Amino acid sequence: MLLRCTGMCNYGVMVTESARGAKDETRKRILDVAREVLGQNPDAGMGDIAAAAGVVRRTVYGHFPARADLVRTLAEQAAEEIVVVLAEVNADDVPADVVWTRFVTRLWPLAHRYRVLLALRRGEHGDEIHTLLETVDRILADLTRRGQEAQLFGRHLPADLLGRMAYSAVFAIADDRRAGVAVDAEAATITSLLVLGVPPSRAHELAHLSGSR
Amino acid sequence: MLLRCTGMCNYGVMVTESARGAKDETRKRILDVAREVLGQNPDAGMGDIAAAAGVVRRTVYGHFPARADLVRTLAEQAAEEIVVVLAEVNADDVPADVVWTRFVTRLWPLAHRYRVLLALRRGEHGDEIHTLLETVDRILADLTRRGQEAQLFGRHLPADLLGRMAYSAVFAIADDRRAGVAVDAEAATITSLLVLGVPPSRAHELAHLSGSR
DNA sequence: ACTCCATTGCACACGAGCGTGCAATGGAGT
């Protein structure tokens, strides 16, 4: 009952390396699979995840004491990755619409990894996840506001909501099963720019430049 | 075990009117409350719904033999209402962008009623609801295609996906708790038009005309 | 007063998912 260790414990002790390596590998696989499974069905149980990962339910509990821990880890990873991308792309001396274009372009290939965030936003853990995405939302709101003040983005919606709409549009596109044709990064970029109120011609121009980079 | 009667049975027999009237009233209240409750939390149980409706759990089962029947009824109602609005608004001799504007304007005041559809689309009943919305999606896809062919809408996305994006944008706006300011129909209309690739100036013009009708 | 009947307030059985405990297995490192 002393120091509950959720996840990474005795590092620095570093046992034989490959023994621990095996365990980490399993843990990683569980996380990868869980991201996929929960992305398609947020209500999937530990049993489903375990089966999909090729292990027994009991094993999952060996890595994550509770289902909530697994979900939280997943959400934290996703939010963290997005923040990193955002930090790399966001520069004050670059026009907001260009920043946004680069952001979406960078985000797109990873978008399927974050379906879990969208799927989880509603349902059970709404509040916890909302907290995790607060940082993302704030950065996005600032960027959007900057774009509005530079007359690059529209003012049809308040900045915070507008930012949320624009990037949830990206996820919505990536999310859409039953796409007749495969949708590419350029289409997603254009759509999100349109949401922001960027004129179609400019949106195409931006997306095309970024796409052929 | 003979003829299972889910919902409206012995009509035409019409018992004393107010006795049945009382029951229908309760049923209606349950549906109204369930729409609200399930809209906020798709995983809400029969107990939650009953409590919110001010009745006992057992009573709900008196009106809907199973939880699935309740949600199906809700989904059917919502889909039906949307189809009706669409039918009233959609005319071949009216430009697609005008039709769309009228559609969103008519839909907006009722949008909160249909959050349940969005909330239910993922989770448990995805397939059933998908079927119900097939009609809506088809009409929307046709309309969108018509707009694209008339050069009114963009071609950045295939027509079916574009249509879905545009009207899910409306629901997304209506859905957004934590809106600093109340968002009005005009803002929602503009946003969905932008998604469709309508130039901002034209989008504002359309939304404004429809708003001051 | 008498009769319907919608609602109530318990009772129960059932299934599903969670989280835990513990002995057994088996592979990789020494």
Place this chain on the structure above:
DNA sequence: ACTCCATTGCACGCTCGTGTGCAATGGAGT
């Protein structure tokens, strides 16, 4: 060979939501 230790397999107990059964209540219509 011997030792770790991650994984397994099966055992529980627990909670929670579902759906059903049945007698009791009480109000509204006659």
